[in-house]
Amino acid sequence: MYELTALILLVVMGLALVRAFLGPTLYDRILAVNNFGTKTVLLIAILGFLGGRPDFLDIAIVYALINFISIIAVLRFFEYSSKRPMDEES
């Protein structure tokens, strides 16, 4: 059962990566990367149970924290650095 969930999570991460490549705007990419990150947390937790080592949950907690901080940091960066984030779209 863990295998099925892990497989589906990998597929979802692949879909998020496709969206990150397709864009079309910068924010679509950030959203896709955020989604990829939350799925990574779940995948790490599942992998810990799959291997019978729930210690992996510590890594999942740290990954969740890093993911959140990095998304906020990237958003802040683009909020202040670029006045024309839309020029990617045209």
Add this chain to the structure above:
Amino acid sequence: MEVLFDIISWVCLVSGSFFCLTGGIGLLRFPDFFTRIHAASLTDTLGASLILVGLMFQAGWGLVFAKLLLILMFSLLAGTTASHAMAKASLKSGLKPLESDDAEKDGVPEGERPSQQ
């Protein structure tokens, strides 16, 4: 009792995977950024919660349970904050959301569109 917990946790894991998959497909299918946020929040809320609750049933009472609960609460809080931050930043930067009232940009057929607003 053990078997019952196994069944509940499997149901949670499978339905959580289903919601995650639905969110991932919605991320590809929906027409613009603001609608894609809704698809992403689908995987963030019920998808993640159900998978973590399913793992909790497997873990039983103990330290692992508490850690899973910690991840669950943090991912719910952080997920909402991140999607709000993204929506606000994109609207401030001038990204216009699709509105179903203008016909050309949206795939909503004539009859489906609301008359009000």
Add this chain to the structure above:
Amino acid sequence: MRYVLALSTLLSVFWLINSGHYTPLMLFFMVVSVVFVAMLCRRLDVVDGESQPLNLTFSIPGYWLWLIKEVVVSNIAVAANVWGGAETISPRLIKVTAHQKTDLGKVIFANSITLTPGTVSVDLEGDQITVHALTRDSAAGLQTGEMDRRVCLVER
């Protein structure tokens, strides 16, 4: 003082969950780090009713139960929209008035809106929340004001 105690308890629980080693040395380290962080937070002046909303302790679990039910219902609705394709959605921006008195109540309301799939709070100015809704139904569900009313009940 109440708030400092609450923060220290929270930090201690966090440490105990994440540590897993309960030797005297580790517990001593826990006390040292909790006291250090509590002092740091006092100096930063972030230990108050807004970061430790103790007055909500008894009123918020009931609201959480209602919110979980709401989240499940709207999750199923949005999942149906995903599988139904672009014809079934009708995105729109709407304005919702938040009737909460405190900033904390407004934040709880806006966060609940975002937590419910199908509605994302985009902006909060004064008591007007700009919400992006995925369908007509999700917008209408929010405009009935039931969530607003329940958050108001939590606040007092």
